[in-house]
Amino acid sequence: MRSLACAVALALTACGGAADTAGREVGFRLAAESMPSGDRPPGSFVTRTGWTVTLEEAAVAIGPVYLLSEPPPSARRHRAWEWLVQRAWAHSGFDDFDGGEVRGEYLGRFVIDAVRAGPQPISMSRGVAGRVRSVTLELQPPASASPSLHGHQAWVRGVAVRGEETIPFEGGLDLPEAGTVRKVVGIATDVDLDDGVMVVIELHPERWLSEADFSALPKPSGGDERRTMEPGTQPWDAWYLGARAYGTFTFRGER
């Protein structure tokens, strides 16, 4: 990807007087929102494995974030006209996906509260006007300790219910630095970046635990009924995959 600094410099040099054209420098807001699943509040959902989950605490550290000019690998028919004129997008692997030019970026870290409704402001940022067709974000550890993360990169605490079974659980997720494990590359979007636009990172926490079978969590040996999601347990593996899976993050732009 071409750096934003270069792009902004070019925009200022080449497009100084063209206020209404793509390529000029703009200010935009970046925010995050935990999205509800159906009519339920954020953090309440039913898994594919049949568990009704209510998260009491849930958070994840995110950043950096890059807003990119090129369409993502999987954005088939992302716009209505593409139903008529089919286009082909890169796919399968993503390791070769470049993303084109950086229209906007946020290089810090922030923590999304996944049980809080509504947009959570992150920053005011500078970028380059134009269409953003994909976003790449990273799930790096927070720059400073956050109580909501309990020392991890992500944290959940909640209750899962299936039939007669009720299982309180909690646990932290940490992603290894290896390869691209901490990257979510080429998330589809279609935002016209311009002055005053708010770009919203939409987190879908139901994707985290969709494949989790909470009955696989070992019962604690003490008196506490709350079970621990930790590496080596099936629900933790489901979360490890779900935290970075296709559809866990989406983006929208609004004014």
Added chain:
Amino acid sequence: MRKLLAISAAAVLVSCGEADGGKGSVSFRISGEDAAHTGYPVPGEPELAFADGWTLRFEKYVVSVGNLRLEGADGAKGWAGNETAIVDLVQGEPEVFRIDGVEARRWERFSYGIVPASEAAKRIGVSDADARRMIDGGFNYLIEGTATKEGVPVRFSWGLKNPTRNRDCVDSQDGTPGVVVRNNAVAEYAITLHLDHLFYDHLGDHADAKMRFDAVAAVARQLDGVWSVGFDELEAQRLADLRDANGGPLLDEHGDRLVYDPHNVPLDDPNLRAYLLAASKSQGRFNGEGVCINSDW
């Protein structure tokens, strides 16, 4: 991934002519590299082998390929053919397409399709029965082989439907985009398929991916004394809850729970069948290791 074809630089020139202007030809062979012939492990340093101890031989690796495109970075159209071929990579590395009368220049954008098999396709090294199975099934791959571990063979015969356009291919020999056509000469290139991608345990960054077969073999069934696994049976394996043949958690060589990680590659459903379909889309390369952007068709 090892190259069997020793293809020099950007092209092998059969005869010489002017570098610019005029017309020339391009010949495309197809290769499944050493693995199509030797199976796994592929000898070498390092050896290309399954991490979980399986060996594997392909009996068929039939692919339907075609719809070549040559375009210039300036938008010029060099070639847009609808010709396709059904070819078995196990049988060799034949020329599948030759394009004559192409303007001599660099065509920066080369793409080819892995396409549903059709009646009109030419057939190279493939039986009528296999071609028919491909066409009737709408498959773009037909993969048959036997994997063996601890003396127990497991057969598979899979038709895959996941057509792919491999575009903006880069020549691995010199890192330049597309193909170069020279006047009054035949430039030779190879459409290369990396068969090992099908067995990787994660998608995304392939750098440290490992080839595995335990998860596939775990859903094999014994029929008339032969263990075999159908492609649809792989749906039973959830990526976040892989099971061994006894129904217990599938463990890796370190005794840890094994997961297949699709990263953020979209799957119809997070099961092993959908995962292998997605993995198969990443096989298309150019002239050995040259990268193409693997797109939905």
